[in-house]
Amino acid sequence: MARVNRRNFLHLGMAASAAALAPRWVLSQASQTAAPADRVAQMRAAGASTPVKTTKLYDNIWLLQGAGGNMAVQTGKDGNILIDSSFATAVPHIREAISSVSSDAPHALINTHWHVDHVDGNEGMHAAGFKVIAHSKTKTRMSEPAEMKLFHMSLPAYPAGALPSATFDDSMHHEHNGDSIELVHYDPAHTDTDIYIHFHNANVLHCGDIFFNKTYPFIDEGSDGSIGGTISAAQKSLALADDNTKIIPGHGPLGNKADLKKYIDMLSAVRDQVAALKKTGASEQEVLAKKPTADLDADWAHGGSPDMFVGIVYRTS
Ligand SMILES: [Zn+2]
Numbered sequence: 001m002a003r004v005n006r007r008n009f010l011h012l013g014m015a016a017s018a019a020a021l022a023p024r025w026v027l028s029q030a031s032q033t034a035a036p037a038d039r040v041a042q043m044r045a046a047g048a049s050t051p052v053k054t055t056k057l058y059d060n061i062w063l064l065q066g067a068g069g070n071m072a073v074q075t076g077k078d079g080n081i082l083i084d085s086s087f088a089t090a091v092p093h094i095r096e097a098i099s100s101v102s103s104d105a106p107h108a109l110i111n112t113h114w115h116v117d118h119v120d121g122n123e124g125m126h127a128a129g130f131k132v133i134a135h136s137k138t139k140t141r142m143s144e145p146a147e148m149k150l151f152h153m154s155l156p157a158y159p160a161g162a163l164p165s166a167t168f169d170d171s172m173h174h175e176h177n178g179d180s181i182e183l184v185h186y187d188p189a190h191t192d193t194d195i196y197i198h199f200h201n202a203n204v205l206h207c208g209d210i211f212f213n214k215t216y217p218f219i220d221e222g223s224d225g226s227i228g229g230t231i232s233a234a235q236k237s238l239a240l241a242d243d244n245t246k247i248i249p250g251h252g253p254l255g256n257k258a259d260l261k262k263y264i265d266m267l268s269a270v271r272d273q274v275a276a277l278k279k280t281g282a283s284e285q286e287v288l289a290k291k292p293t294a295d296l297d298a299d300w301a302h303g304g305s306p307d308m309f310v311g312i313v314y315r316t317s
Contacts, residue, residue: 002311004175021126022127022147022182023270024197025040026208027062027242030258034081035094040113040155043087043089043116043244043292044088044089044300045089046067046087047066047068047086047087047088047090047093047120047121048087048183050063050067050087050090050091050172051093052065052066052067052071052086052094052095052097053065053066053097054079054101056098056101056200057246057248057254058073058199058202058203058204059156059202060074060075060076060102060177061073061074061199061202062075062097062101063206063248064082064094064097064098066086066093066097067086067087067090067117067118067248068084068085068087068090068118068120068121069086069112069115069117069118069208069209069251070085070206070249070250070251070252071083071084071094071150072084072206072248073087073097073101073102074179074199074202075098075101075176075177076104076177077099078103078106078107078176078177079104079105079107079108080102080105080106080107080130080225081107081108081109081110081174081176081179082106082108082109082110082125082305083109083110083111083112083197083206083248084110084112084121084208085111085113085118085119085121085122085124085125086117086118087116087120088121089119090121091121091124091125091128094100094121094125094277095125095128106125106129106130107131107259108130108131108132108133108166109122109125109126109133110133110183110247111132111133111134111135111138111188111193111194112137112194112196112197112206112208112250113135113166113208113209113250114134114137114195114209115191115209115220116142116155118144118168118208118209118250118314119138119162122158122161122162122164123158123159123161124160124281126161126162127161131164131166132163132165133164133166133167133170133172133183134165134167134193135167135185135193135194135195136168136170137192137193138167138193139163139164139167141160141191142157142163143157143158143161144157158235158240168185170184170185171183173310177220178201179200179201179202180199180201181197181200182196182197182277183196183197183198183200184196186210186232186233186236187227187233188219188223188226189219189225189229189230189232189233189234189272190208190210190220190223190225190229190230191209191223191224191225192224194208194209194210194233195237196208196209196227196237196240200241202246204245204248205237205240205241205245205247206248207208207233207234207237207247207248207249207250209250209251209254210230210233210234210235210250210252211249211250211252211260211263212250212251212252212263213249213251213253213254213255213259213263213298214253214257214259214299214302215251215302216266216293216300216301216306217230217267217309218240218308218309218312219309219316221312221315221316225316226315226316226317227312227316227317228266228271228316228317229316231267231268231271231286234263234264234267234287235264238260238261238264241256242257242258243256243257247259247260248316260308266294266296266299266300268297270292270293270296270313271313271317272308273293274287274292274310274313274314274317275317277290277292278317284315286309287310287314288307288310288311288314290297292310293306293309293310
């Protein structure tokens with residue numbers, strides 16, 4: 001598959017099916033009826049108008065929630081570490097949120113993966129003094145024009161100032177602000193760029209988009225994502241958690257071990273049901289018609305259609 005086709009923004013509510021399935025906080029960012037060219041502009045407009053809320057998770061760690069994916073900041077005399085950067089237009093709100101909890105210097109911005117709702121603010125945060133750290137493939141994907149074939153939508157490559165200046169393939173370790181911080185690459189899951197960030201002493205784990213808390217996920221087939229990979233990544237995360245671990249999902253409310261376990265059970269149930277139908281020779285359309293998630297939709301579909309998720313499960317399993 002051509003590299004350019006691997007980049008996609010489906011999870012941002014850019015199609016009717018995606019929008020129907022997307023959690024409300026994502027849905028609000030882009031109308032499903034907008035012309036494709038306007039969709040990124042709409043999301044950025046949401047970034048401009050949505051304040052970033054801070055929630056204290058530990059003495060020096062806060063969850064930051066605004067228009068894009070969930071962010072976090074660790075503060076202290078070694079300098080502040082930010083995880084993810086939402087939309088470019090959210091940068092003033094992110095800076096304001098950080099200032100409201102810390103007067104320490106900027107240090108590093110870590111991207112959980114390459115998607116626009118997690119990296120679009122990189123250039124602005126870099127200009128504010130943060131060095132950008134990410135998986136090597138995040139840098140690769142951000143360095144190229146992004147095109148979502150399905151939605152006739154494209155974004156140019158990010159400028160040099162937005163790109164990670166420090167990258168890794170497997171893992172990276174930081175002793176910082178009194179904590180031991182592990183950055184570890186998942187095998188391809190939501191994308192092939194996903195990492196987790198684990199603050200050992202604080203017992204806080206940011207999973208990025210391998211975990212959508214309380215909603216069906218988007219899995220980016222165009223970036224080598226798959227249902228099996230997502231389940232494996234979620235299980236790997238679960239193994240790091242105890243009953244007190246605060247688990248930050250890429251989207252949705254702050255989670256814990258029980259939430260992540262429920263999520264894995266849901267993913268596994270859908271995978272198994274779709275696999276059973278697929279085994280009988282059913283086409284994707286036939287599987288969709290059988291509504292294999294009917295029992296789960298009340299809890300996970302938020303009133304929308306689960307078809308996008310079922311289709312992804314069908315195609316990637
Ligand atoms: Zn994502």
